[in-house]
Amino acid sequence: MISVKNLYKTFHNTSGSVEVLKGINCDIAKGEKVVIVGPSGSGKSTFLRCLNLLEEPTRGEIYFEGKQINAPGVNIDQIRAQMGMVFQHFNLFPHLTVLRNITISPVLLKIQSREEAEHNAMALLKRIGLEEKANSYPNQLSGGQKQRIAIVRSLAMNPKVMLFDEPTSALDPEMVGEVLEVMKELAADGMTMAVVTHEMNFAREVANRVLFIDGGQILEENEPKEFFSNPQHPRTQDFLSKLIK
Amino acid sequence: MNRSLAERLYDDFIYQKRYMYLVRGLGNTVLITVFALLIGVVLGAIIALIRVNYIQAKKKSPLLVIANFLSGLYLTVIRGTPMVVQLMIMYFVIWASGAPILIAIVSFGLNSGAYVAEVIRSGIQSVDRGQSEAGRSLGLSSRQTMAFIILPQAFKNVAPAIFNEFIVLLKETSVAGYVGIQDLTKGGDIIRSITYDAFPPLIVVALVYLVIVIGLTQVLHAIEGRLAKSDLR
Numbered sequence: 001m002i003s004v005k006n007l008y009k010t011f012h013n014t015s016g017s018v019e020v021l022k023g024i025n026c027d028i029a030k031g032e033k034v035v036i037v038g039p040s041g042s043g044k045s046t047f048l049r050c051l052n053l054l055e056e057p058t059r060g061e062i063y064f065e066g067k068q069i070n071a072p073g074v075n076i077d078q079i080r081a082q083m084g085m086v087f088q089h090f091n092l093f094p095h096l097t098v099l100r101n102i103t104i105s106p107v108l109l110k111i112q113s114r115e116e117a118e119h120n121a122m123a124l125l126k127r128i129g130l131e132e133k134a135n136s137y138p139n140q141l142s143g144g145q146k147q148r149i150a151i152v153r154s155l156a157m158n159p160k161v162m163l164f165d166e167p168t169s170a171l172d173p174e175m176v177g178e179v180l181e182v183m184k185e186l187a188a189d190g191m192t193m194a195v196v197t198h199e200m201n202f203a204r205e206v207a208n209r210v211l212f213i214d215g216g217q218i219l220e221e222n223e224p225k226e227f228f229s230n231p232q233h234p235r236t237q238d239f240l241s242k243l244i245k
Numbered sequence: 246m247n248r249s250l251a252e253r254l255y256d257d258f259i260y261q262k263r264y265m266y267l268v269r270g271l272g273n274t275v276l277i278t279v280f281a282l283l284i285g286v287v288l289g290a291i292i293a294l295i296r297v298n299y300i301q302a303k304k305k306s307p308l309l310v311i312a313n314f315l316s317g318l319y320l321t322v323i324r325g326t327p328m329v330v331q332l333m334i335m336y337f338v339i340w341a342s343g344a345p346i347l348i349a350i351v352s353f354g355l356n357s358g359a360y361v362a363e364v365i366r367s368g369i370q371s372v373d374r375g376q377s378e379a380g381r382s383l384g385l386s387s388r389q390t391m392a393f394i395i396l397p398q399a400f401k402n403v404a405p406a407i408f409n410e411f412i413v414l415l416k417e418t419s420v421a422g423y424v425g426i427q428d429l430t431k432g433g434d435i436i437r438s439i440t441y442d443a444f445p446p447l448i449v450v451a452l453v454y455l456v457i458v459i460g461l462t463q464v465l466h467a468i469e470g471r472l473a474k475s476d477l478r
Contacts (some may be wrong), residue, residue, distance in 0.1 A: 089373075109384055109385070156381075245370065
């Protein structure tokens with residue numbers, strides 16, 4: 001479904017340039033759940049953000065359903081409409097109600113009528129047990145509630161793949177569980193997922209494959225059982241040994 | 246000073262309905278201020294969008310480069326020259342003839358637009374980058390994201406500053422008399438020139454401005470209070 005070939009990304013800033021991704025190759029098949037782990041600053045978030053071109057690759061190719069998306073003339077908005085993304089800081093729209101947060105995109109893009117979109121949104125809210133929050137504003141919600149709503153906001157577009165960029169890192173510990181629960185249900189429903197996270201238990205339970213990124217490269221990838229019990233690369237061993245079990 | 250204050254006040258304001266100079270003057274002042282602010286906000290929003298677009302665009306089209314250059318030139322000229330001079334140039338040089346009020350509205354509007362543009366630009370740039378990323382990740386175009394996600398939040402952020410510009414503009418229109426417009430200040434000045442009595446008319450003019458500004462400032466505080474509350478909703 002997603003294919004990444006020889007991806008490089010360099011950031012330029014006032015103090016010079018930093019090469020964050022150094023030749024990433026990766027395929028994500030339909031229905032697959034890929035969890036991406038690695039130390040901070042390793043480039044794992046940048047990699048994920050390249051998948052829907054929130055970051056534009058410096059070099060390399062990204063294919064979505066066989067079509068190169070970082071080529072000239074591609075309508076990236078149409079591609080992004082099929083790829084959901086969940087952010088670390090939720091990024092709900094504070095000036096809109098929860099219901100409108102969920103319906104704004106399908107309605108503006110004329111994918112659904114307003115009635116359909118609202119009906120759909122209420123069904124999604126019911127699924128996560130937040131239907132009574134439909135007319136609340138984001139600032140009235142807890143972090144866990146915000147993130148669950150951010151997830152269904154993406155789902156309202158019926159995406160073919162969901163990208164999660166550290167979805168639980170900004171949450172209070174007691175709220176992590178409710179968000180992971182929604183993600184697990186989504187995984188069980190067969191959604192294709194790419195998840196950058198520090199939740200190793202989630203990786204163990206849900207992932208088909210774990211990627212370890214460090215220094216802008218995929219140093220190791222394996223199915224989770226092997227990955228956690230028998231890491232090959234010394235850097236992976238080092239990284240995993242530092243995690244609190 | 247051989248007249249009583251009562252006689253002076255009668256002469257300055259009551260006799261021959263001279264208070265009408267102030268009433269009509271206030272009408273013109275309000276008229277110019279309100280319409281100039283409307284022009285200023287519309288123009289300011291356009292200029293701000295051009296400049297933000299230019300800053301954010303990865304590939305800058307020639308049209309955008311030209312628009313940005315003209316915007317920069319406009320901001321520099323307007324903010325670098327006195328309002329009175331701009332008004333006189335508009336009146337005596339550019340338009341030479343035409344309804345003075347209209348010329349004043351356009352002049353003050355052009356002037357205000359430059360200040361409002363910078364206010365709105367800072368408002369747009371104060372909206373968290375994650376908001377635009379969220380909009381784009383949902384498939385919205387950059388235009389839709391700007392119109393439905395960024396601008397509503399930006400305007401909310403800068404509403405107090407724009408209202409403040411309204412207050413500043415109200416006082417600034419007092420130079421309209423330079424091109425023969427009878428605004429509130431000129432009204433007081435006309436009374437002074439008729440009666441040769443400067444103190445009461447000018448003090449009354451000052452008081453009228455003061456009362457309006459105090460009233461508007463109360464409204465401003467109310468707006469700020471409501472916005473602060475809605476942040477905590």
